[in-house]
Amino acid sequence: MRRQAARKQWATRLVVAFGVAVSPAIAQETAPLQTTPLDNAELRVGVKQAPPFVVKQGDGQWSGLAVDLWRRMASLTQLDYVLVEQPSAGALVEAAESGRIDVGIGAITVTADRERRIDFTLPYFNAGLGIATQRAEGGLLTTLKRLVSWQFLSAVAVLGLVLLLVGLLIWVLERRRNAEQFGGPASQGIGNGFWWSAVTMTTVGYGDKAPITPAGRFVALIWMFVSVITVSGFTAAIASAFTVDQLASRVQGPSDLPKVQVGALADSASIDYLAELGVRPATFSSIDAAVSALNDGDIDAVVHDSPILRATLNAGGYSDLLVLDRLLRPEDYAFVVAQGSPLREQLNPALLEVLQSDDWPGLQARHIGP
Numbered sequence: 001m002r003r004q005a006a007r008k009q010w011a012t013r014l015v016v017a018f019g020v021a022v023s024p025a026i027a028q029e030t031a032p033l034q035t036t037p038l039d040n041a042e043l044r045v046g047v048k049q050a051p052p053f054v055v056k057q058g059d060g061q062w063s064g065l066a067v068d069l070w071r072r073m074a075s076l077t078q079l080d081y082v083l084v085e086q087p088s089a090g091a092l093v094e095a096a097e098s099g100r101i102d103v104g105i106g107a108i109t110v111t112a113d114r115e116r117r118i119d120f121t122l123p124y125f126n127a128g129l130g131i132a133t134q135r136a137e138g139g140l141l142t143t144l145k146r147l148v149s150w151q152f153l154s155a156v157a158v159l160g161l162v163l164l165l166v167g168l169l170i171w172v173l174e175r176r177r178n179a180e181q182f183g184g185p186a187s188q189g190i191g192n193g194f195w196w197s198a199v200t201m202t203t204v205g206y207g208d209k210a211p212i213t214p215a216g217r218f219v220a221l222i223w224m225f226v227s228v229i230t231v232s233g234f235t236a237a238i239a240s241a242f243t244v245d246q247l248a249s250r251v252q253g254p255s256d257l258p259k260v261q262v263g264a265l266a267d268s269a270s271i272d273y274l275a276e277l278g279v280r281p282a283t284f285s286s287i288d289a290a291v292s293a294l295n296d297g298d299i300d301a302v303v304h305d306s307p308i309l310r311a312t313l314n315a316g317g318y319s320d321l322l323v324l325d326r327l328l329r330p331e332d333y334a335f336v337v338a339q340g341s342p343l344r345e346q347l348n349p350a351l352l353e354v355l356q357s358d359d360w361p362g363l364q365a366r367h368i369g370p
Helices: 002-030 063-075 089-100 141-147 148-173 187-201 214-249 253-258 269-276 286-297 304-317 343-355 357-368
Strands: 043-047 081-085 103-105 118-120 125-134 262-265 280-286 301-303 320-324 329-333 337-339
Touching: 043 063, 043 089, 063 103, 063 343, 063 357, 089 103, 089 337, 125 269, 125 286, 125 304, 141 320, 148 187, 148 214, 187 214, 253 301, 262 269, 262 286, 262 337, 269 301, 280 286, 286 301, 286 304, 301 304, 304 320, 337 343, 343 357
Parallel strands: 043 081, 043 103, 262 280, 262 301
Antiparallel strands: 103 337, 118 337, 125 301, 125 320, 125 329
């Protein structure tokens, strides 16, 4: 009996010792993954220049709407951080995915593909893809050029020929019985007929000349009705002459993109949108390079985030370029963290607090405009 009791005591001690040794390992395996420290450790915050959201000043300091937003969020959460510049939005997302940075801030578009790789905070800005293109030609010189264009001169020539034919017909019908108004030499009579047809067409009708023969009055009656159609056609021809160049030199909307040479930023959401339209754009490493190519006439349009396009045109003084009012697709901007990072839940309340504060509208107006 004593031997059996001793054996039981030794077995109990072995089980307890095994449990004490194994329990830390089990606890370590079941503990939640901490991808980013939430204490006072300095965070690595990636930034990608994208005015007016992220702007690198000449002295190396950073500003912009997204930067000011982050600084307010970091102040609320008492986080220490250092800004780390990234070459592109794609590189920023990749750095967050691999853990080289803890947070990525800027004009980062929320997409399904990126969501599969990293986590987004709540959106902080609603934007959309836009189109930058050449502004239509204008000014006095352009107007004069269109006045001597082939379309305008052709319309004038056709109108003059019609007036001459009607004037000639009236002269033939009136020259004997109405010699006082349409008689005399042929050049004088035909000239008077041309004058009469012109003033009748424009409904001026000075009354200095009028047909008196039944045939002449019948032609005059017909000409009065035909003149309405003639004037309308002439007006349309002039309008076409003044607008055809404008329509041909500007992209009006997304339906025009497959017909022209389009530029886009590499690793941007614009590439995916253009692929849906079947457009293979020329890619650029920066938005400044793309806009410069558009200004030089190397491409016909640039597709990118509308607020960034507007800021780039304003900063560069591109008076011959414009951003179309119509948005191609709405987009949301948000900050990024690694998948599973507890920073997301820590940053979202601070983000909402800033967005709902009285200072946020003024902050947007200062960086982007009213």
